[in-house]
Amino acid sequence: MGLAFLPLGLAFGVLVTQSGLPWWWAGLSAALVFGGSFEFLLIGLVTAAAPLAAIALSAFMVNVRHVFYALSFPLHRVNGRLGKAYSTYTLCDEAYALTTGGQARSWPGRRILWLQLLLHLYWAGSSTAGALLGSLVPDGVTGLDFALTALFTVLALDAVRNLRGDLPTPALALLSALAARFLFPGQMLLAAFVLFTAGLLARHLATRRRPSRA
Structure with missing residues (x-):
């Protein structure tokens, strides 16, 4: 490095x-x-x-x-x-x-x-x-x-x-970058990070709630 x-x-x-x-x-x-x-x-x-x-x-x-x-x-x-x-x-x-x-x-x-x-x-x-x-x-x-x-x-x-086979995470990162590129081309980096972080938090909350419902 x-x-x-x-x-x-x-x-x-x-x-x-x-x-x-x-x-x-x-x-x-x-x-x-x-x-x-x-x-x-x-x-x-x-x-x-x-x-x-x-x-x-x-x-x-x-x-x-x-x-x-x-x-x-x-x-x-x-x-x-x-x-x-x-x-x-x-x-x-x-x-x-x-x-x-x-x-x-x-x-x-x-x-x-x-x-x-x-x-x-x-x-x-x-x-x-x-x-x-x-x-x-x-x-x-x-x-x-x-x-x-x-x-x-x-x-x-x-x-x-x-990531050891965790495909949703890189897929979410790619989708966040593409969405930021088309929606916020002037602030792509910041927008991509915000979207990716929001997606990770949403996935975490959804995963944490599943056991309680079961």
């Missing part, structure tokens, strides 16, 4: 320097913001001198999915206020996917923290390297932007395998 961060960070660092921002901006953003996809959007907002209110709203819309992640992220296994604060701060899609799988249910809090720290370092280090070495990357190199798509595809496949 950390190796998958390398091409993404390199691409981000190259984009920072190509946008006219100083090289240190890439490492600083990667270390402090640690927002992944939002950081790519942030470059355009900063270079366009967007108002802080617009930047804050964009950050909320892109990262609101973390609210849903918190419902099942194993933060209770992390010890100490400082550890919980850092674990919350560095919660990302990849950390969530790895720590909520079947094999990770026995992981102690220390292993979760080390995982998040290493992902954080991979992202900040590769972003800084991309900004410093961006001029050495040939213009003909393509496919760096597809690394993110490939990474999420692998995560989705692993999540489906961990």
Whole structure:
């Protein structure tokens, strides 16, 4: 997973320097913001001198999915206020996917923290390297932007395998994404999460009521 961060960070660092921002901006953003996809959007907002209110709203819309992640992220296994604060701060899609799988249910809090720290370092280090070495990357190199798509595809496949034959869940996720795409194309990600969460809650309530009726 950390190796998958390398091409993404390199691409981000190259984009920072190509946008006219100083090289240190890439490492600083990667270390402090640690927002992944939002950081790519942030470059355009900063270079366009967007108002802080617009930047804050964009950050909320892109990262609101973390609210849903918190419902099942194993933060209770992390010890100490400082550890919980850092674990919350560095919660990302990849950390969530790895720590909520079947094999990770026995992981102690220390292993979760080390995982998040290493992902954080991979992202900040590769972003800084991309900004410093961006001029050495040939213009003909393509496919760096597809690394993110490939990474999420692998995560989705692993999540489906961990469901152990529970076909209704991925089917519900697919229907939620399709409904959001056609009904709310401008806010597809947020709408898909809301629909998927509502569907899971409805299924949970329906399943819980069946034994009592019987």
